[in-house]
Amino acid sequence: MSTALIYTRAQPRALPYYTQFPKEPIPESAGGFVSIDQTVEVGDETLTTLLGTITKNVSKKGQDVLCAMHGSPEGLRIEIINRVGLEAAAMRLMLAVLEGRQEDPWVFKELRLDDKTGPAKWKPIKELIQKVRALELNRLDLRACQVGNDADTMYYLQQFFNCKVCCAPKAWDVFGQIDFGAATRDTETWKKWKKEHPRSATYGDANGVFAYEYKITGNMIDVAAMAETDEAAQAWVKRNLPPGNYKNGPIFYHALTPDKQRLIFAGDERYRSYLVEAKAGANAPKVIDPTKATIQ
Numbered sequence: 001m002s003t004a005l006i007y008t009r010a011q012p013r014a015l016p017y018y019t020q021f022p023k024e025p026i027p028e029s030a031g032g033f034v035s036i037d038q039t040v041e042v043g044d045e046t047l048t049t050l051l052g053t054i055t056k057n058v059s060k061k062g063q064d065v066l067c068a069m070h071g072s073p074e075g076l077r078i079e080i081i082n083r084v085g086l087e088a089a090a091m092r093l094m095l096a097v098l099e100g101r102q103e104d105p106w107v108f109k110e111l112r113l114d115d116k117t118g119p120a121k122w123k124p125i126k127e128l129i130q131k132v133r134a135l136e137l138n139r140l141d142l143r144a145c146q147v148g149n150d151a152d153t154m155y156y157l158q159q160f161f162n163c164k165v166c167c168a169p170k171a172w173d174v175f176g177q178i179d180f181g182a183a184t185r186d187t188e189t190w191k192k193w194k195k196e197h198p199r200s201a202t203y204g205d206a207n208g209v210f211a212y213e214y215k216i217t218g219n220m221i222d223v224a225a226m227a228e229t230d231e232a233a234q235a236w237v238k239r240n241l242p243p244g245n246y247k248n249g250p251i252f253y254h255a256l257t258p259d260k261q262r263l264i265f266a267g268d269e270r271y272r273s274y275l276v277e278a279k280a281g282a283n284a285p286k287v288i289d290p291t292k293a294t295i296q
Contacts, residue, residue: 002064002139003057004039005050010077013175014068014143015039017252021244024066024141026167027272033242034064034141045070047080051128054135064139068175071144071168075153081121082112091156098129133162142168143254148276152285158278171256171274174263178212178251180225180233193226200224203239208232216260225251241267 004024006014018024022036040057042049054065070077075087084090093110096102104126108118140163147153147168158166184190185208193211194200200213208229215222227233230248237246241253255263256274264270 001058001060002034002037002066003054004036004066004068005042005053005057006039007042007045007067007069009043009045010070011068011143011173011175013177013252014254015041016177017175017254018068020246020252021242021254021266023242023244024143025242025266025272025275026139026141027275027277030139030165030167030277034066034139036066042069045078047078047086048125048128050076050078051125051132055128055131058135058137061134061136062138063135064141065137065163066141066143068143068173071142071147071173073146073149073153075147075157076142076144080111081125084111086160088150088152088156091160094126094129095156095159098126098133129160133160135162137161137163138165139163140166142166143173144168145172146170148274151278154276154278155282155285158280158282164280166278167275169256169274170276171258171264172260174221174253174255174257176221176223176253176255178223178225178253180210180212180227180251183208183227183229183233185228190226190228193224197224203236204228204232205235207235210236212236214263216257216263218260221257221263223253237267239267240265 004018008015018036018039023033024036026034040053042053058065075085078086080086080090093107097104097107104122108122140161148170154166197213200211202209202211204210208231210227210232212223212225237251254266256271257263258274
């Protein structure tokens, strides 16, 4: 059983994407795909909401969870409390308490909590963390930009969530939409479109031609496309995206971009090479003493 948690503010197109393509590629060594059984929308970008959503939707131990959200090499862009994000330093601090190496009052100061409000704010967070850790998730697949770029971050995410495997990309993560309008074979329409998109890539066979061009400007990606037939669009989807149920209309896609110049679609075998895994039992990175970690 696998649950996909979609942060709709961060990745609004991830929800229709996983409806069309409910199989998420993972490294080949792990078995190829995680099949999405249910999708859940998440709006509030806080740790308590994430943990609470997991506990409400994961009923048994050893299940899989996928999260489509914002991230960075430092961690997940969700707030623990008082503008403290879920980054390696913060996870080290909380783990020191969860594992009994420090007492609760110690973490109040480290997480910028005062002595009066600290206990009331920390207690529900701690209880939710313990509930999620008790689930012993099999896989936690994070589809969040660049989280896989930092070994410390990956190690502590795996430890914090107590999953067997934590997986994340070492590239920017993109969910988008390709709307090619109505399929047409009209020569003049194609001639005009090709003139407006001189760098477009064209694919086709006896069933028709599909052409597309994308432009990446900063964090914005614009994709333009044309199709002679719905069958041509289906053929492009089959070649570039995971197994799914696409028939016609707008194509929702998932891709990684390591350099903000090229898109590596989720059906491309190279996609898997940009996924990083942290596994239970791995040695800890050479970092500072977790009992002396500080929030920057």
